Amino acid sequence: MMTxxxxxxxxxxxxxxxxxxxxxxxxxxxSLPLLAQRLIDISTAHASAxxxxxxxxxxxxxxxxxxxxxxxxxxxxxINKPYSLVTWVEDLNRHYSERIVELRDDLGEAIGYGRLTxxxxxxVSRRPADLTPLLHKVTxxxxxxxxxxxxxxxxxxxxxxxxxYKFQYSDIDFNRHVNSTRYIQFILDRWGVSHYDxxxxxxxxxxxxxxxxxxxxxxxxxxxxxxTQDVEIARDGVVCTRAxxxxxxxxxxxxxxxx
Amino acid sequence: MMTxxxxxxxxxxxxxxxxxxxxxxxxxxxSLPLLAQRLIDISTAHASAxxxxxxxxxxxxxxxxxxxxxxxxxxxxxINKPYSLVTWVEDLNRHYSERIVELRDDLGEAIGYGRLTxxxxxxVSRRPADLTPLLHKVTxxxxxxxxxxxxxxxxxxxxxxxxxYKFQYSDIDFNRHVNSTRYIQFILDRWGVSHYDxxxxxxxxxxxxxxxxxxxxxxxxxxxxxxTQDVEIARDGVVCTRAxxxxxxxxxxxxxxxx
Numbered sequence: 001m002m003t004x005x006x007x008x009x010x011x012x013x014x015x016x017x018x019x020x021x022x023x024x025x026x027x028x029x030x031s032l033p034l035l036a037q038r039l040i041d042i043s044t045a046h047a048s049a050x051x052x053x054x055x056x057x058x059x060x061x062x063x064x065x066x067x068x069x070x071x072x073x074x075x076x077x078x079i080n081k082p083y084s085l086v087t088w089v090e091d092l093n094r095h096y097s098e099r100i101v102e103l104r105d106d107l108g109e110a111i112g113y114g115r116l117t118x119x120x121x122x123x124v125s126r127r128p129a130d131l132t133p134l135l136h137k138v139t140x141x142x143x144x145x146x147x148x149x150x151x152x153x154x155x156x157x158x159x160x161x162x163x164x165y166k167f168q169y170s171d172i173d174f175n176r177h178v179n180s181t182r183y184i185q186f187i188l189d190r191w192g193v194s195h196y197d198x199x200x201x202x203x204x205x206x207x208x209x210x211x212x213x214x215x216x217x218x219x220x221x222x223x224x225x226x227x228t229q230d231v232e233i234a235r236d237g238v239v240c241t242r243a244x245x246x247x248x249x250x251x252x253x254x255x256x257x258x259x
Numbered sequence: 260m261m262t263x264x265x266x267x268x269x270x271x272x273x274x275x276x277x278x279x280x281x282x283x284x285x286x287x288x289x290s291l292p293l294l295a296q297r298l299i300d301i302s303t304a305h306a307s308a309x310x311x312x313x314x315x316x317x318x319x320x321x322x323x324x325x326x327x328x329x330x331x332x333x334x335x336x337x338i339n340k341p342y343s344l345v346t347w348v349e350d351l352n353r354h355y356s357e358r359i360v361e362l363r364d365d366l367g368e369a370i371g372y373g374r375l376t377x378x379x380x381x382x383v384s385r386r387p388a389d390l391t392p393l394l395h396k397v398t399x400x401x402x403x404x405x406x407x408x409x410x411x412x413x414x415x416x417x418x419x420x421x422x423x424y425k426f427q428y429s430d431i432d433f434n435r436h437v438n439s440t441r442y443i444q445f446i447l448d449r450w451g452v453s454h455y456d457x458x459x460x461x462x463x464x465x466x467x468x469x470x471x472x473x474x475x476x477x478x479x480x481x482x483x484x485x486x487t488q489d490v491e492i493a494r495d496g497v498v499c500t501r502a503x504x505x506x507x508x509x510x511x512x513x514x515x516x517x518x
Contacts, residue, residue, distance in 0.1 A: 020300045021313075022440075024433040026473075031429070041279045054280075079433055168448035169455065170290070174283040174338055176452070176515055181281070189427035193435070193473045196428065214285075214452045256435055 011139045013046035014086045019077050026193050027254050029076035030083075032201060033181035033188075036069060039101045039114040040180065042085045046099075047118075051137045057120060062129035065208070066180060067096070067119045072147040072203045073103065073112030081106045088141035094131045095119065097138070100145040113147045153207050153242040156230045159221035161190070166217045178212040183241045186220050187231050195226070197254040199247040206243040210235075270398045272305035273345045278336050285452050286513050288335035289342075291460060292440035292447075295328060298360045298373040299439065301344045305358075306377075310396045316379060321388035325439060326355070326378045327466045331406040332362065332371030335459065340365045347400035353390045354378060356397070359404040372406045412466050412501040415489045418480035420449070425476045437471040442500045445479050446490050454485070456513040458506040465502040469494075 017038065025031040047053040047064065057063055077083035084104040091098040101114035120129035165186065173179040183206065212218060212235055221232045226247065233241040276297065284290040306312040306323065316322055336342035343363040350357040360373040379388035424445065432438040442465065471477060471494055480491045485506065492500040 021303065021433050022296045022299050022438075026428070026431040026433065026435055028433045033429070037281045040281050044280065169285070169450060169452055170292070170444040170448050172285040172452055174280050174285065174287045176285055179281075185429040189429050191428060193428055193431055 010046075010050050011141050012086055012088045012143075013042065013049060014084055015042050015045065016082060016084045017077075018082050019079060021079055024079045025196070026256075027076075027196050027200075028079040029200075030078075031188075032071070032204060033184045035071065035076075035103075035114075036181045036184055038085060039069065039071070039116060040066060042087050042101060043099050043116055043118065046087050047097075052097075052131075052134050056134065057129070057131075058123075060129070060133075061122055061124050062120050062131075063123050064097075064118045065121050066116060068115075068117040068150045068205070068207045069180075070115040070147065070150050070203070070205045071112065071201075073201070075105065075111040076200065077103070077105065077111075084108070088143060089138050090115075090140060090143075090145060092131075092135065092138055092140060094135065095128050097131075100141075100143075102145075113145050115145060115147060115150065117150065147203075150205055150207070151244065153205065153230070153244060155239075156221060156223045156232050156242075159223050159232070161222040163220045164217060165220060167212060167214055169214070172214050176213065178216070178240075180208060183233055183243070186233065187222075187229070187243055187245055190222055190229065190231075193256075195247075197256065198250060199226075200250050201245060202248040203246040204243070206241060208241055210238050210240045212240045269305075269309050270400050271345055271347045271402075272301065272308060273343055274301050274304065275341060275343045276336075277341050278338060280338055283338045284455070285515075286335075286455050286459075287338040288459075289337075290447075291330070291463060292443045294330065294335075294362075294373075295440045295443055295465075297344060298328065298330070298375060299325060301346050301360060302358050302375055302377065305346050306356075311356075311390075311393045315393065316388070316390075317382075319388070319392075320381055320383050321379050321390075322382050323356075323377045324380050325375060325467055327374075327376040327409045327464070328439075329374040329406065329409050329462070329464045330371065330460075331462045332460070334364065334370040336362070336364060336370075343367070347402060348397050349374075349399060349402075349404060351390075351394065351397055351399060353394065354387050356390075359400075359402075361404075372404050374404060374406060374409065376409065406462075409466065410464055410503065412464065412489070412503060414498075415480060415482045415491050415501075418482050418491070420481040422479045423476060424479060426471060426473055428473070431473050435472065437475070437499075439467060442492055442502070445492065446481075446488070446502055446504055449481055449488065449490075452515075454506075456515065457509060458485075459509050460504060461507040462505040463502070465500060467500055469497050469499045471499045 103112040231243045345361045362371040490502045
């Protein structure tokens, strides 16, 4: 993360980044898993800054869990350029917080939004936590987010494509679960490089239902067409994650340079 | 990347980072692939700042290619803490540059080093480039790096473990090759989470020989014991990468908290 700047009232929180070459995908844009990670990171950082971070919840044996994430962009940040994220809380109650992240390009223009639903759970009982004592610390912003709310992602029924995967050491994150962004990689890998040269992700929705762990074997079940694909990732019949990915044709297809 | 600070003479170049939770492995430390990426990034940034970056070499159809990388650490940066990297050129001639990166913890203490050999090639002929016109721009530092030079990694002979892998979309980087840090993941995944709770990587050496591309199928061939493992990654009999990983027991084994 780079420089942190904040409003005086801390309602909004901004972080500036620089997209290095090593962080880019084959289309020389930010990869979707990295963007998702950045949205998670800035949520965490803002929550900590206003006194409702992991460390504050942990005092009552509570923790934030990412429940749903949606990303919609008109353009992706591109290689060797700065970009910024600005986050605020749109809505909250004693069980969850709905957070928005605005993505800005190197000129400060908004080029997309992320919408994240964070649920608080008690880590002992695994039941929903009661955030009432913390609610006064959070000032939701009046700014609205122009992208649609999370869709309800139901069962996909009979998939038309299934792959298996066994989670390895490098898939596991700091809290011993499968890293939330790894699921996004599986979904992206359903297509080849040339599909991404002609099309870009226009919208991505994911919901997290159950954690997966080291050495779990999952089925990645997909259904849809080249434009919209629904995905279900399940272990032993338990759905860990549901997602929907939508593509639109690029106005300027990418012609790879032979290197 | 965070704030950049430099010496006036630009012989050394420093970048400050903050290790977010999402960037950590199961041991709540920086993951080795991410650390390798940071070493590549800071090399690139310093080279650009002194006028010998990719963009400068490209004017003569030349490019930097990472040939060898060694990392040796007494401690890894840990979760939610700042850390810094400082880089300088130790040695250079008209064909290659030997670069050092010092890793510092949140108190500014040196906790490890990276050593990177960058070779310049002509991207048209694929032959070594002649960097003579640029040499005057680079001032090697008098500071020495305390870790040993790259070992010569030869053929491993008959492996005692082989796995196959087919490269997917998310393995491909901005220049359409397999991302250099992906190979490191395969090597780490040879062991399970509990091995890393008891042991840490003490030294890692990797040499890059041939590029792999989208949909290439590689063999990951390993030989060694729990302490030292030699690895060869090859496609159709062509070795892409050779590596050696060494572990030492942790002075304080990590006892995972049930979450």
